[in-house]
Structure formats: structure tokens, C-alpha cells
Amino acid sequence: MRKHTFVLAAVLMMVLSGRGDGVAMDESGCLTCHRYPGLVGPETPEGFKVFHIDEKRYLQSPHGKTDCRKCHTGIEKLPHVGDTAVTCTNGCHLAEKDKKLIAEFDLKTLHAKEKSYVTRLSDGSTCRECHHLYPHRSSELARSFINMHISFMTCETCHINREKFEPLHYDWTDSETADFEGEPFGARFNPNLGPEANSTHFISRISVFSIKGKKKKSLVNTRDAKKAREFLAEEKKLNESEKEERLGYFHRDIHKAKISVTCNECHSKNTILDFKQLGFSEKKAKDLVYLDIKGLVTKYKVFYFPHMFRQ
Numbered sequence: 001m002r003k004h005t006f007v008l009a010a011v012l013m014m015v016l017s018g019r020g021d022g023v024a025m026d027e028s029g030c031l032t033c034h035r036y037p038g039l040v041g042p043e044t045p046e047g048f049k050v051f052h053i054d055e056k057r058y059l060q061s062p063h064g065k066t067d068c069r070k071c072h073t074g075i076e077k078l079p080h081v082g083d084t085a086v087t088c089t090n091g092c093h094l095a096e097k098d099k100k101l102i103a104e105f106d107l108k109t110l111h112a113k114e115k116s117y118v119t120r121l122s123d124g125s126t127c128r129e130c131h132h133l134y135p136h137r138s139s140e141l142a143r144s145f146i147n148m149h150i151s152f153m154t155c156e157t158c159h160i161n162r163e164k165f166e167p168l169h170y171d172w173t174d175s176e177t178a179d180f181e182g183e184p185f186g187a188r189f190n191p192n193l194g195p196e197a198n199s200t201h202f203i204s205r206i207s208v209f210s211i212k213g214k215k216k217k218s219l220v221n222t223r224d225a226k227k228a229r230e231f232l233a234e235e236k237k238l239n240e241s242e243k244e245e246r247l248g249y250f251h252r253d254i255h256k257a258k259i260s261v262t263c264n265e266c267h268s269k270n271t272i273l274d275f276k277q278l279g280f281s282e283k284k285a286k287d288l289v290y291l292d293i294k295g296l297v298t299k300y301k302v303f304y305f306p307h308m309f310r311q
């Protein structure tokens, strides 16, 4: 009887979401968030955690037909930190011979083949002389989503002090090099790409430019990288006010955390990005405008929104 209910629910899900095309049956909706390449936690000197689960690869894995919550039994709220224990014996692997199998299995490797993320960017960014590639940490709910955007936009796209440089123009960068773990996805985002799209180390990201007459000038800071390295070398010798002054120089063109561009300044009708001009299809543009950031979490009983998640 339970089996019938399960199948019925699965079929319903496929009909409702219009997907009979062999993608994973994600009954718990986990992939709504976890399917994005580059969904990565904050980086520390010890490294970072990757939360991406590729839908296709998951389906092809030995557990492709198993609903996420069969193993992740504790996850029902957001952010789901603190209740993330996994079980292998929730109706499965109960036989005596499986005990040994499970005891010897390195759980950390379970999703290893289902993750894609950028490991290195060579864009000459001054910011990254001092900040990690995945620097966002303060908001547990938003940080990994913000980090995800680094795979397809430069730091300045969100952090530039807009008033200082208006009028602004947002466009793709020409050519940058990146290293990937998992599947290279550098060409996934820019819809206007030519032959570079086939390179496994190519990445194109949205960036911000100032407009002077007909000239477009990149606002990505690469020119202070040497100065930043000098700062790092001398940092220990500086007193607080010297330090503050020198840091102020590196941050002179950006808004610090509290007044950066928020989710809704891009994902809403009043978006600062011209999705059409950036080459997105009408459907994709609509999806990005109407991306229901609140809706991403309404299924869950307990959740809180940091400031930027408010509509």
C-alpha cells in the first residue's frame, strides 16, 4: 500500500512539474536549491564545503531513485544547520552483511561525483589578494547563495559604490580563466558565447562598467593587486589607524556589506540588470525576475530571513 502511494506521488510530481524526462524525482524539493553549481559554503584556511548536487549525476548514482530525506532524516527547516545527521538504515541496509559495508564506507565521498564548482579564478582581482574566493559567511541562509554568484559575476557587480560611478552598464567579461572541480560550467551562463564555449578552462561572468561618452570602462579593480600584497606583507607592523587608512584605500570604490546590492535589486521587476541585453531568453529572464526567493523556503516550517531576503 505504501509503495502505491509512493508511486502515485511520484507520478503526480512529474505531471505537476511537467517533467517526465528522466530527471531525479525530488519529492522533498531539495534540488530546488541544491542543483546549482557553485553552491559553496564560506571558505576558511581549511577549505570549504560544497553543497551542489547535480541532478543528472545524482540520478545515475546508486541512490538516484532514493529520496533525499530517506537518508537526510533530520532536515526539515532552514537554515538546516545543526540537524544534519545522516542515516543509512532508514528502511534500507538492514541486513547483517550490510553492516560491514556501511562501516567501511567513507560517508564524505557519497556525493563526491555530483558536485561542480570553481576552484581557481585568474582574473587579477585585487579583492582576492585579501579575501577568499568564497568569502561570504555572516548569513547562514544566504551565504552559499551569494557565493554561488561568484561563478557568474565579479565582486564589483554587487559591491561597487553605484552612486560614485553612475551611469553604469552591466555586461559579460570577455575572457577569464578558471579551474573547475567536477564538470566545467564556465560557459553555462553566458548565452552569447562563441567557440570559447568549448574550452574547459574558460569562464565568462557578468561585470560592471562605467560609461563615459561612448567608452565603457571596467570597474573591476585589478590595478591595486601589487599594493594589496605590500599591505599584507607589512600589516603586522601597522598600528590600527594606519591599517584602517590603508584598508580604506582598497575599499574606496565599494559599498561595504550593509549597503551592497540586495537579492531583490536583481531578482525583481526593477532589476538593475537588463537580462534581455545580456542575452538571456525571455523565459530565463522571466524566471530570474520572478525568482521567488521567499518561495524557496515556504515548504519549511521554521525559517528566518536575513534582511536582504525581504521583498
Ligand code: HEC
Pocket (backbone or CB within 6 Å): 028, 029, 030, 031, 032, 033, 034, 040, 041, 042, 051, 068, 069, 072, 075, 076, 078, 079, 080, 081, 084, 140, 141, 142, 143, 144, 145, 296, 297
Ligand atoms: C531553500 C533552499 C534549500 C532547500 C530547499 C534545501 N536546502 Fe539544504 N542547504 C541549503 C543551503 C543554502 C545550504 C548551505 C548552508 C550553509 O551555508 O552552511 C544547505 C546545506 C545542506 C546540507 C549540509 C549541511 C552541513 O552544513 O553539513 C545538507 C546535508 C542539506 N543541505 C540537505 C538538504 C536536503 C536533504 C534537503 C531537502 C529535504 C535540502 N537540503 C533542502 C539550501 C537548501
Ligand code: HEC
Pocket (backbone or CB within 6 Å): 024, 026, 030, 031, 034, 049, 050, 051, 052, 053, 058, 063, 066, 067, 068, 069, 070, 071, 072, 086, 088, 107, 108, 109, 110, 111, 112
Ligand atoms: C543514500 C543516502 C543519501 C541520499 C539518498 C542523499 N544523501 Fe546527501 N549525504 C549523504 C551522506 C552520507 C552525506 C555525507 C555526510 C557526512 O559527510 O557526514 C551527505 C551529504 C550531503 C550534503 C552536504 C555536502 C556533502 O557532500 O557532504 C548535501 C548538500 C546533501 N547531502 C544533499 C542531498 C540531496 C539534495 C539529496 C537528494 C537529491 C541527497 N543528499 C540524498 C547521504 C545521502
Ligand code: HEC
Pocket (backbone or CB within 6 Å): 126, 127, 128, 129, 130, 131, 155, 156, 159, 221, 228, 231, 232, 247, 250, 251, 254, 255, 256, 257, 258
Ligand atoms: C589589502 C587587503 C584588502 C583588499 C585589497 C580588499 N579588502 Fe575588503 N577587507 C579587508 C579587511 C582586512 C576587512 C575587515 C576590516 C574592515 O572592515 O575594514 C575587509 C572588509 C571588507 C568588507 C566588509 C566586511 C564587513 O563585515 O563589514 C567588504 C564587503 C569587503 N571587504 C569587500 C572587498 C572588495 C569587494 C574588495 C575589492 C574591491 C576588497 N574588499 C578589497 C581587506 C581587504
Ligand code: HEC
Pocket (backbone or CB within 6 Å): 127, 128, 131, 132, 133, 134, 135, 136, 137, 138, 139, 142, 146, 149, 150, 153, 154, 155, 156, 157, 158, 159, 257, 258, 260, 261, 262, 306, 308
Ligand atoms: C551576488 C552579489 C555579491 C557578489 C557577486 C559578491 N558579494 Fe560580497 N556580499 C554580498 C552581500 C549581499 C553581502 C552582505 C552579506 C550579509 O550581510 O549577510 C556581502 C558581504 C561581503 C563580505 C563581508 C563578509 C560576510 O560576512 O559575509 C565580504 C568580505 C565580501 N562580501 C567580499 C566579496 C568578494 C571578495 C567578492 C568577489 C569574490 C564578493 N563579495 C562578491 C553580495 C555579493
Ligand code: HEC
Pocket (backbone or CB within 6 Å): 036, 142, 145, 146, 149, 152, 157, 158, 188, 189, 190, 206, 261, 262, 263, 264, 265, 266, 267, 273, 287, 288, 291, 293, 308
Ligand atoms: C547583481 C545581480 C544579482 C544579485 C544581487 C543577485 N542575483 Fe541571483 N542571479 C543573478 C543572475 C544574472 C543569475 C543567473 C545566472 C545564470 O543562470 O545565468 C542569478 C541566478 C540566481 C539563482 C539561480 C536561478 C536559476 O534559475 O538559474 C538563484 C537561486 C539566485 N540567483 C538567488 C539569489 C539570491 C538568494 C540573492 C541574494 C543573496 C541573489 N540571487 C542576488 C543576478 C543576481
